[in-house]
Amino acid sequence: MTLLHPWALLLLPLALTPFWLKSRQGQMYSWLEMVPHDRVSETADTTVRALVALLLAAIVLALAGPQGPDIKVQKVGKGAQTVVVIDRSVSMEHPFAGDSTSGRTAEVKATAARRLITDFINARPDDMIGVVAFTNAALHGVKITSNRKAVFAAINAATSAGINQTNIGAGITEGVSLFDDIPSSGSRAIILLSDGAGKISPRVKQKIHEQLTSKKLNLYWIVLREPDDISIFGQNPAYTPESMPAVLELDQYLKSLKIKYRAYEADNPTALQSALRDIDAREKNVIQYAVSMPGHDYARDLILLALGLCVLLFIVKNLRVNSWKTA
Structure with missing residues (x-):
């Protein structure tokens, strides 16, 4: 496999950005001890961050232009x-x-x-x-x-x-x-x-x-x-x-x-x-x-993967459990 634009790999560390940023979403509590430990939310948060990181990596790799060997x-x-x-x-x-x-x-x-x-x-x-x-x-x-x-x-x-x-x-x-x-x-x-x-x-x-x-x-x-x-x-x-x-x-x-x-x-x-x-x-x-036929264009596959991840993240973003309103 060859890369048409190998310089684009310098942008690959940007894929770790979701793990560096802190989320500010959620409810405000005066005392954290009263909030039970929520493993489901932590797992969902980690999963979303991983999907965003994968999305960024796919975009960077697509910019690098990976090509398969000529046939x-x-x-x-x-x-x-x-x-x-x-x-x-x-x-x-x-x-x-x-x-x-x-x-x-x-x-x-x-x-x-x-x-x-x-x-x-x-x-x-x-x-x-x-x-x-x-x-x-x-x-x-x-x-x-x-x-x-x-x-x-x-x-x-x-x-x-x-x-x-x-x-x-x-x-x-x-x-x-x-x-x-x-x-x-x-x-x-x-x-x-x-x-x-x-x-x-x-x-x-x-x-x-x-x-x-x-x-x-x-x-x-x-x-x-x-x-x-x-x-x-x-x-x-x-x-x-x-x-x-x-x-x-x-x-x-x-x-x-x-x-x-x-x-x-x-x-x-x-x-x-x-x-x-x-x-x-x-x-x-x-x-x-x-x-000589050009090798497979993996950049196209990566773009389709990034598009699919965007759709998935859009759906996840709109799946939200609202807090109960008091009567």
């Missing part, structure tokens, strides 16, 4: 252990390509990513989600968890404005590292969301290769394109290794790995939504995972 509950569902790796570079604040004839600007890429990833997660209640963001370095968002509030807070942070750098290698390696401390439950995937790619050193490429293959992770890369960007699916001219654009180089490198890899391109929110729907259909396998 691990095994759950079975359909989904995956998924890490979302999100680009936070300044270019993510640019809008998608709008309709040039309408004169209206399309939705900002980061805003669309936040909205659609949130919808994607809400549609997969059995998933365990982790979040990583990256600009010039990887930014840990939240570990792989089933806590949706923590996940959505991390996504909001990951889709906020960053700086004008795209260290995609650091983002991938940090995303893979989230799987280190959690046992595999079946399907495991990384969703990489970026609007470009930076050059990755041979050392980082080797590290990515070792991590992805050893952990048997599936990798999905959604490239958010702007009108003049190079398409990884287009008819591109032959490039030398030195002149090859980073996006094409990364795509070819990931295709060379012995993992399940699939790339998508999205130049508008509808295409991004379509890519996420395809990933949703591919990553729905039976998974089993443990969820």
Whole structure:
């Protein structure tokens, strides 16, 4: 058992207050020897004092917030252990390509990513989600968890404005590292969301290769394109290794790995939504995972006990034997 507010135990001596105070109720007599010894009244008085002391102790212990140990509950569902790796570079604040004839600007890429990833997660209640963001370095968002509030807070942070750098290698390696401390439950995937790619050193490429293959992770890369960007699916001219654009180089490198890899391109929110729907259909396998449930809240029981004692003392307070009135 743990106490959320152990400082409240300093108030526990207040429970002895009823035994320190003297009662002033009763009848006035000029000579006490004429009053017979009343054991029933003494016992009732001691009992009432004990009830008041118990009431005060229950209130103090409830303030201390006693909690039972957490409980691990095994759950079975359909989904995956998924890490979302999100680009936070300044270019993510640019809008998608709008309709040039309408004169209206399309939705900002980061805003669309936040909205659609949130919808994607809400549609997969059995998933365990982790979040990583990256600009010039990887930014840990939240570990792989089933806590949706923590996940959505991390996504909001990951889709906020960053700086004008795209260290995609650091983002991938940090995303893979989230799987280190959690046992595999079946399907495991990384969703990489970026609007470009930076050059990755041979050392980082080797590290990515070792991590992805050893952990048997599936990798999905959604490239958010702007009108003049190079398409990884287009008819591109032959490039030398030195002149090859980073996006094409990364795509070819990931295709060379012995993992399940699939790339998508999205130049508008509808295409991004379509890519996420395809990933949703591919990553729905039976998974089993443990969820930590908070332990029993004993403070609630103590409050109910205090309430019951208050009712009992109220009844006792109104049970009074009145003295006989002379005719």
